[in-house]
Structure formats: structure tokens, C-alpha cells
Amino acid sequence: MEEFARPDAMVDAALFTLRDGALHVVLARRDREPYQGQIALPGAYVHIDEDENLEAAARRMLREKTGIEVPYLEQLYTFGGRLRDPRRWSLSVAYYALVPEAQLPVPEGAAFQLVPADRIPALPFDHDEMMAMALRRLRGKSSYSSLPAFLLPETFTLSELQSVYEQVIGTELPKATFRRRIEEQGIVEPTGETRSDGGRPAQLYRRSADTLKEFDRTI
Amino acid sequence: MEEFARPDAMVDAALFTLRDGALHVVLARRDREPYQGQIALPGAYVHIDEDENLEAAARRMLREKTGIEVPYLEQLYTFGGRLRDPRRWSLSVAYYALVPEAQLPVPEGAAFQLVPADRIPALPFDHDEMMAMALRRLRGKSSYSSLPAFLLPETFTLSELQSVYEQVIGTELPKATFRRRIEEQGIVEPTGETRSDGGRPAQLYRRSADTLKEFDRTI
DNA sequence: AAAATAGTGTCTGTTAGACATTATCGG
DNA sequence: CCGATAATGTCTAACAGACACTATTTT
Numbered sequence: 319m320e321e322f323a324r325p326d327a328m329v330d331a332a333l334f335t336l337r338d339g340a341l342h343v344v345l346a347r348r349d350r351e352p353y354q355g356q357i358a359l360p361g362a363y364v365h366i367d368e369d370e371n372l373e374a375a376a377r378r379m380l381r382e383k384t385g386i387e388v389p390y391l392e393q394l395y396t397f398g399g400r401l402r403d404p405r406r407w408s409l410s411v412a413y414y415a416l417v418p419e420a421q422l423p424v425p426e427g428a429a430f431q432l433v434p435a436d437r438i439p440a441l442p443f444d445h446d447e448m449m450a451m452a453l454r455r456l457r458g459k460s461s462y463s464s465l466p467a468f469l470l471p472e473t474f475t476l477s478e479l480q481s482v483y484e485q486v487i488g489t490e491l492p493k494a495t496f497r498r499r500i501e502e503q504g505i506v507e508p509t510g511e512t513r514s515d516g517g518r519p520a521q522l523y524r525r526s527a528d529t530l531k532e533f534d535r536t537i
Numbered sequence: 538m539e540e541f542a543r544p545d546a547m548v549d550a551a552l553f554t555l556r557d558g559a560l561h562v563v564l565a566r567r568d569r570e571p572y573q574g575q576i577a578l579p580g581a582y583v584h585i586d587e588d589e590n591l592e593a594a595a596r597r598m599l600r601e602k603t604g605i606e607v608p609y610l611e612q613l614y615t616f617g618g619r620l621r622d623p624r625r626w627s628l629s630v631a632y633y634a635l636v637p638e639a640q641l642p643v644p645e646g647a648a649f650q651l652v653p654a655d656r657i658p659a660l661p662f663d664h665d666e667m668m669a670m671a672l673r674r675l676r677g678k679s680s681y682s683s684l685p686a687f688l689l690p691e692t693f694t695l696s697e698l699q700s701v702y703e704q705v706i707g708t709e710l711p712k713a714t715f716r717r718r719i720e721e722q723g724i725v726e727p728t729g730e731t732r733s734d735g736g737r738p739a740q741l742y743r744r745s746a747d748t749l750k751e752f753d754r755t756i
Numbered sequence: 757a758a759a760a761t762a763g764t765g766t767c768t769g770t771t772a773g774a775c776a777t778t779a780t781c782g783g
Numbered sequence: 784c785c786g787a788t789a790a791t792g793t794c795t796a797a798c799a800g801a802c803a804c805t806a807t808t809t810t
Contacts, residue, residue, distance in 0.1 A: 322582045324543040327617075327628060363541045364617070366626035371618030396615040396630050398546075398583070399590030407585035409546060409630070411615050477789075492773050497790080499772095517788025518780040696762075711800050716763075718799095736761025737807035 325398060326408035329376045330361035330445065332394070332452035333384065334435070336419045336469050341435040341485050343449070344422070346383055349429070352404050353442035359449065360384065360430065361410065376413045384430055385423060388415040390468040390530070395451055402444045410443075414452040416468040460486045464505035464531040473509055475520035476500065505531045544617060545627035548595045549580035549664065551613070551671035552603065553654070555638045555688050560654040560704050562668070563641070565602055568648070571623050572661035578668065579603065579649065580629065595632045603649055604642055607634040609687040609749070613671055621663045629662075633671040635687040679705045683724035683750040692728055694739035695719065724750045 333344040346360040362379040369375035373391065380388055391413055398409025422432075433439070438449055460466050466482040467474075480496050500506060507526040512519035552563040565579040581598040588594035592610065599607055610632055617628025641651075652658070657668055679685050685701040686693075699715050719725060726745040731738035 323585050325546050325583055325585050327544050327546060364544060364628075366542050366544050366619070369619075371621075372615060372628060374618075393614060395612060396591060398630070399593075400585070400588075402590075409583075409591060411617070411628070475789085492775095493789095494774085494791080495772055512781095514781060515788070516782070517786080518790080520789055694762085711802095712762095713764080713801085714799055731808095733808060734761065735809060736759080737763080737809095739762055 323407075326403065326406060327364040328361055328408065328410045329364060329372065329379055329413060330359045330410050330448060331376055331380055331391075331413040331415055332359055332449055333380065333388065333415045333417060334452075334456060334469065335417050335422050335432070336482065336485070337432050337434075339481065339485060341469075342432040343435055343438060344384060344430050345433050345438075345441075346430045348442070356442050357431070357433075357439060358442050359412075359445045364411075372411050373413075376411070376415075380415060386417060386421055388417050389421070389528075390416040390465070392530075394448070394455060397444050397448065410448075412448045412452070414456060416456075416465070418469060418471045420471050457487055462533045464503075464525065467505065467525050468530075473511070473522045473524050475513060475515075475522060476506075477520060479506065479523070499533070503531065503533050542626075545622065545625060546583040547580055547627065547629045548583060548591065548598055548632060549578045549629050549667060550595055550599055550610075550632040550634050551578055551668055552599060552607065552634045552636060553671075553675060553688065554636050554641050554651070555701065555704070556651050556653075558700065558704065560688075561651040562654055562657060563603060563649050564652050564657075564660075565649040567661070575661050576650070576652075576658060577661050578631075578664045583630075591630050592632075595630070595634075599634060605636060605640055607636050608640070608747075609635040609684075611749075613667070613674060616663050616667065629667075631667045631671070633675060635675075635684070637688060637690045639690050676706055681752045683722075683744065686724065686744050687749075692730070692741040692743050694732065694734075694741060695725075696739060698725065698742070718752070722750065722752050724752075 335342055335344065344360065345357045348354050348356050348358050360379065360383040362382065364372070364375045369378060376391060377388065380386065394412040394414050396409055396411045400407045402408060435453060440446060441449060456465065460483060466486045467479060469482050470478060476497060479500065480491060480493065483496070484490055504526060506523040509522045509524055511522045513522055554561055554563065563579065564576045567573050567575050567577050579598060579602040581601070583591065583594045588597060595610060596607065599605065613631040613633050615628055615630045619626045621627060654672060659665060660668060675684065679702060685705045686698060688701050689697060695716060698719065699710060699712065703709055723745060725742040728741045728743055730741045732741055
């Protein structure tokens with residue numbers, strides 16, 4: 319069997335969460351060269367003796383860097399080439415992930431930090447490109463799927479759900495239309511409980527499935 | 538610097554084209570183990586001394602296996618794990634590509650063959666999954682982009698364009714609506730020439746850009 | 757003239773978004 | 784009762800799809 323020199327293989331992830339109702343990203347300080355000390359997307363090499371497959375590698379990496387099991391994880395794109403890492407030819411399978419605010423520990427002296435999604439600093443490697451693609455994908459997919467619901471806790475009100483959609487997409491939505499669509503797509507179901515926030519109590523909902531649901535599109 | 542054992546890295550591609558108006562896929566006979574002699578998606582190892590990046594690797598592989606430069610090439614998904622290749626932990630960056638019928642040489646005793654997209658046989662490795670994902674992506678994206686236009690030659694009529702959309706999506710489209718949408722999205726422009734096919738001559742069009750154009754979506 | 761294909765016009769049911777109205781809580 | 788938030792109802796302009804009609808060529 320012929321043998322070829324193999325590129326380095328790693329996984330990186332853009333982990334999104336909410337903080338005070340606004341979209342944030344988890345960035346990690348690099349603890350080794352290259353770019354030691356700089357802020358970057360959390361990442362790690364694929365460990366072929368430890369990881370069963372690529373998604374498992376991404377989950378392990380996120381567990382090690384942030385301590386959590388992410389409820390939503392999706393492969394984004396694979397970046398690979400001679401120059402993306404100053405050391406050698408490498409490829410990185412990029413993921414993006416969503417986690418509710420409450421499940422992410424407060425980073426007190428932790429190795430990672432939360433950065434508002436509209437104030438991402440310049441990042442090393444090709445992480446700028448990864449970040450841009452992750453945001454683009456998150457925003458695009460949110461407009462026709464239940465994706466933003468994965469940023470919310472177990473139960474939530476329709477007002478909260480609408481607010482998350484607006485935060486992620488970056489534009490206001492008409493209330494009646496939003497409720498019509500959410501209802502007819504069946505992406506949430508009422509729990510029967512209610513919760514008041516200074517006015518009429520709101521019906522509480524939960525995601526009707528643990529998997530992403532795409533809206534029916536006429537086009 | 539710590540050293541990890543690296544997975545094998547390869548690229549595979551589902552290359553689509555038209556044959557007699559119907560969607561076909563290019564499959565290649567494997568010339569080595571494993572699965573020697575079987576039909577599979579064309580693929581090759583990434584050559585880090587030769588390929589500048591992953592897309593270049595895919596283009597080189599397609600050039601070597603089919604002899605063509607593909608006009609449209611897009612990364613699909615990266616499959617990687619311990620068991621996908623019987624030899625060792627490997628990952629494959631899967632692509633899909635579109636080429637007009639005329640640009641693909643007739644495979645006379647060639648190492649590849651054309652298979653109708655609705656009669657794909659069982660494939661080795663995880664190529665079944667790749668193939669299903671490629672078809673799904675092609676069909677999905679075709680419903681809201683200019684993607685199918687890359688299956689047509691330089692110039693074409695609106696009837697031909699509609700026919701390709703219908704072939705790819707697998708459903709008939711209302712003529713008036715189709716023309717309205719194509720016009721307002723500006724994905725094609727008239728060449729000024731016409732061509733007759735037994736009736737009133739049809740206006741010829743060309744793609745207005747060499748890049749994919751996504752339709753404006755209200756959602 | 758007839759057949760064939762290209763291209764356009766009209767109508768109707770549906771629906772997104774705007775807006776207003778009603779409902780239900782706390783104080 | 785008042786303020787606040789939730790939830791629903793109504794109206795209209797826009798448009799997708801159905802269908803029919805006109806236009807322009809070849810035979």
C-alpha cells in the first residue's frame with residue numbers, strides 16, 4: 319500500500335450562547351504555540367486512539383475546554399491547506415454549537431470567555447473565516463428552522479422564543495406572524511404551566527423534539 | 538511540540554451531469570484495495586506536497602479521474618471515523634460537482650461510468666451516505682438558487698432551464714411562475730440570439746454570473 | 757394551414773404583515 | 784382602576800399557481 323504524508327487533523331468549534339438576552343460566543347485563550355496567549359476558537363487535534371469519529375472529537379474537545387456537553391452540535395465546514403497553520407499542512411473540521419445560558423458555567427478565571435457576537439476581535443489562523451461562516455449559518459438556518467430554540471432553557475414563553483429569534487437573526491419580527499408560523503410548524507408544545515412577568519401570565523412551552531426541525535418551505 | 542498519530546485524509550466527490558436530459562452521477566471503478574474492482578465515488582488521498590488546499594485536492598482528483606475541470610464544485614461534508622475505512626482511522630472531505638453534458642468526455646472504456654441518479658447501486662465505504670447527502674443538498678439548494686444552471690451549456694433557453702430544474706428537483710413547475718421567478722432573481726441574462734426547435738424560436742440566455750446565486754427568500 | 761414551441765395575460769385563493777382588540781395578571 | 788404583558792382577531796396588499804390566450808416559427 320502506498321504511503322502519503324498526512325496533514326494534521328483538528329477540530330474547532332464556535333460555541334454560541336445567550337448572555338443577558340444577547341448572542342455571545344465562547345472564545346478560549348491559547349495555552350501553547352502558535353499564537354500562545356491569544357484568543358481563538360476552542361480546538362484540538364483529532365485523537366485517533368480516543369475519538370470514535372469526528373463529531374466525538376468535537377464533543378470531547380468542547381468537554382475538555384468548557385466542561386459541558388453541548389445540546390446542539392453541527393458540522394460547519396472543513397478548512398484545509400498548506401498555509402492555514404504556520405507549522406505545516408493542516409485541516410480543521412469546524413463545528414458550531416448552541417448551549418443555553420444556564421448550562422454554561424460562569425467563567426471565573428476559566429480558560430474561556432464570552433464575547434458578544436457583534437464584537438468578535440480578530441482571531442488567529444483562519445478563525446475569522448470560521449467565525450463569519452458560523453454566524454452566517456446560524457443566522458441563515460434560524461430563519462427557517464427551530465435552531466434558536468436550542469439557546470433557551472427547558473421551558474420558555476413564546477415571547478422569549480421570539481426574542482431569541484430576533485436576537486439571532488438581528489431583525490424584529492411581527493408578533494402575530496411569528497406565532498402563526500411557530501404554531502403551524504409544530505416546533506414547540508405547551509407544557510400546561512404558565513409564568514407571569516408583571517402582566518398576564520404566559521403559557522410555557524418546550525421544544526417538541528430534541529432534533530432540529532426545518533420549516534416547510536413553499537419555494 | 539506534541540505529536541499525534543494522524544488520520545488518513547482524502548477527498549471524494551459526487552460529480553453530476555445531464556445525459557439525455559436526465560440527472561446522472563459519475564462513478565469510478567476502484568483500481569486498488571480495498572473494494573478493488575467495485576464501483577465507488579471517485580476519490581484520492583490529499584497530497585500535501587502537491588495540493589495547496591482541500592478544494593485544489595478535489596479538483597486535481599477529478600482532473601486525474603475524469604479529465605475535466607469542473608465549473609461548479611462545493612464542499613459537502615466531512616466524514617471521519619475509525620471504521621469508515623477498513624484499514625485505519627480516516628477522514629474524507631466530500632464534495633459535489635456539476636458539469637454540463639458536453640464537457641464530460643464519453644466514457645469509452647474509460648475508468649468511470651455514468652449512472653442515473655435514481656438508480657445508484659450500493660457503494661463501498663460510507664459512499665452511500667455521501668451520495669444521499671449530495672443528492673439531498675443538490676435538490677434542496679436547487680429550489681432556491683441558480684445551481685441547476687451549471688448543468689447547462691454556455692447558452693440555453695428558458696424551457697431548457699425549466700426542464701433541468703424539474704429534472705433535479707423531481708417535480709413539475711408551473712411555467713408562468715418559473716419564468717417570473719427566474720426573471721426577478723436575475724440569475725440569467727438574454728444573449729440576444731434565438732434558437733428554434735420546431736416552433737417559435739426561443740430567446741437564448743446565459744448565466745449572468747459564474748458564481749451561484751441564491752434567491753431572495755421572504756422567510 | 758397545421759403543428760409545435762415560446763411567451764404573456766388574467767383570475768382567484770392564500771397569506772404575510774400591519775394594526776387593533778381582547779384577555780389576564782399584579783399592584 | 785391602571786399598567787403591563789399575553790394572546791387573538793381583522794383587514795389589505797401582494798403573490799403563487801391555474802389556466803387560457805397570443806405569438807412566431809417550421810413543415
